[in-house]
Ligand SMILES: Nc1nc2c(ncn2[C@@H]2O[C@H](COP(=O)(O)OP(=O)(O)OP(=O)(O)O)[C@@H](O)[C@H]2O)c(=O)[nH]1
Ligand SMILES: Nc1nc2c(ncn2[C@@H]2O[C@H](COP(=O)(O)OP(=O)(O)OP(=O)(O)O)[C@@H](O)[C@H]2O)c(=O)[nH]1
Ligand SMILES: [K+]
């Protein structure tokens with residue numbers, strides 16, 4: 001349909017597609033306003049307009065749209081077969097500590113297993129710490145995964161202090177001379193202040209054991225999440241100092257567009273995506289692929 | 297004039313007990329204030345279709361910010377606009393107040409409530425449709441991590457308290473330690489859990505044998521089937537769900553959905569409803585700060601009644617779904 005005049009009806013169509021990706025009213029409105037300013041009443045080629053939008057979204061997601069606070073995008077993002085390990089900040093002096101947090105049921109434990117598999121396959125030694133001492137059978141769940149991967153796991157008593165499990169995990173990782181320690185945490189809603197403080201405590205405790213730990217703090221966000229994802233990113237960042245997002249469950253019909261306003265407002269980059277329940281279903285986040293899947 | 301929903305208690309969130317749904321009256325009042333302010337120009341000038349349209353933009357934006365599905369929000373505002381330009385509003389002294397009232401009433405009605413009277417929840421057994429005698433089979437389903445297993449524990453606890461002996465059936469043979477999880481919850485509330493070795497069974501078999509076990513025991517009134525999480529687009533697993541439905545013939549099937557879900561709520565709810573004709577919806581994780589527009593989306597596209605809300609991780613965190621509270625919450629802030 002080349003040579004169509006862009007009218008309000010077409011703008012509404014774009015708006016619908018943007019909103020349905022979960023990017024939120026504010027970001028969608030900004031994009032629509034830009035289209036209105038540039039193209040309203042003009043003859044346009046709709047796919048070309050869509051491509052303009054996509055380019056903007058890609059820029060936003062790679063941080064090149066200039067949001068200011070400047071979390072640098074590590075190398076390897078736009079490559080053909082991006083190196084997954086390049087996305088992790090590595091501690092050159094000892095074990096790299098990765099803290100994983102997020103609200104209930106988003107896929108933390110499963111994603112940790114996938115990440116451990118990826119690292120193990122690449123020849124790294126991994127220790128897991130089962131920091132969810134609250135949810136029924138959470139420890140058994142991670143233990144099962146550790147068994148399948150063949151990596152070491154440190155566990156604690158039910159209802160014991162998760163910070164002490166993290167502490168013992170750090171001690172064990174140093175003892176073993178392991179490359180990576182991954183800390184699982186119980187799911188918690190970001191409004192539960194006492195539980196958010198618990199995350200801050202875990203950070204402090206591992207920081208005392210290993211210089212600069214946690215070197216990576218991954219927030220797991222479920223791709224089905226709506227606008228609450230913004231509040232999640234904000235409050236988890238405060239408590240856990242998030243350095244990246246792992247966007248889980250992107251294999252479903254949900255688009256995961258909430259990471260766009262999160263990047264826009266808080267500048268937290270997406271590092272990995274979850275694409276299934278199996279150990280190999282983890283991939284590096286590729287902005288172009290992600291934006292294409294939004295089907296704007 | 298419409299009535300504001302009654303305020304609900306609010307307590308600090310701990311793992312020790314369920315947190316309450318935020319006071320919706322306060323939420324609704326703040327919305328209603330915002331909306332009335334936004335539409336105050338209507339009260340000064342003459343009410344026209346154009347001014348109503350402007351007001352409805354505010355409503356639509358509030359709905360979208362609450363994660364109500366795009367099409368659902370559009371249809372809703374269209375319908376409300378039509379009412380708003382009606383006689384009653386035109387002749388009223390404060391049309392903006394009237395419009396806010398219409399929005400609220402429409403929302404409550406859409407979610408299965410009566411805007412003119414305070415919602416009176418019925419018992420958990422009645423909500424499930426527990427039969428007068430014999431064994432009633434309830435099947436739980438939903439996306440991964442929505443809260444199915446936890447909700448099974450919560451329902452079992454509530455049923456047991458009301459004297460309807462439950463049996464839990466661990467039909468998730470997929471997720472590592474899913475069976476362990478349900479067993480632990482069963483122990484916590486003193487309810488038996490039927491399990492089979494996942495290596496030598498299938499979800500259909502476990503469910504069939506679980507129901508037989510309940511009949512054999514004699515005292516069991518409700519069997520609750522905890523199925524594995526699955527995606528609406530996963531055809532194999534959706535077929536598996538239909539197979540359980542066909543071969544076990546549960547009396548009711550509930551969808552467990554996360555209250556933080558965004559625009560995808562309509563897609564997955566539709567997929568589950570097509571696979572097995574849902575009888576009810578449980579909206580979990582309402583103890584957080586999500587506005588919960590998924591409630592409206594799911595109801596609008598499936599017509600399936602919302603029955604319960606999950607208000608915490610512990611097994612006492614289950615409440616009846618209040619349409620009036622939910623309307624206030626969706627519009628809130
Ligand atoms: N389809 C799909 N399912 C996933 C993915 N990641 C995790 N899951 C599933 O989501 C459910 C929850 O995963 P968990 O790893 O237990 O989530 P969690 O965040 O650790 O949960 P809590 O510890 O209870 O808060 C499980 O059924 C997983 O198999 C994914 O990328 N795709
Ligand atoms: N805050 C809060 N957490 C909840 C609620 N319901 C469930 N959860 C938590 O959500 C997470 C997932 O719950 P599960 O019951 O394991 O979910 P599921 O649907 O059985 O997950 P799969 O079997 O893996 O698909 C757990 O951490 C639960 O404790 C709720 O109402 N409020
Ligand atoms: K979820």
Ligand SMILES: [Mg+2]
Nearest residue numbers: 108109132138
């Ligand atoms: Mg977990």
Ligand SMILES: [Mg+2]
Nearest residue numbers: 444445468474
């Ligand atoms: Mg489960």
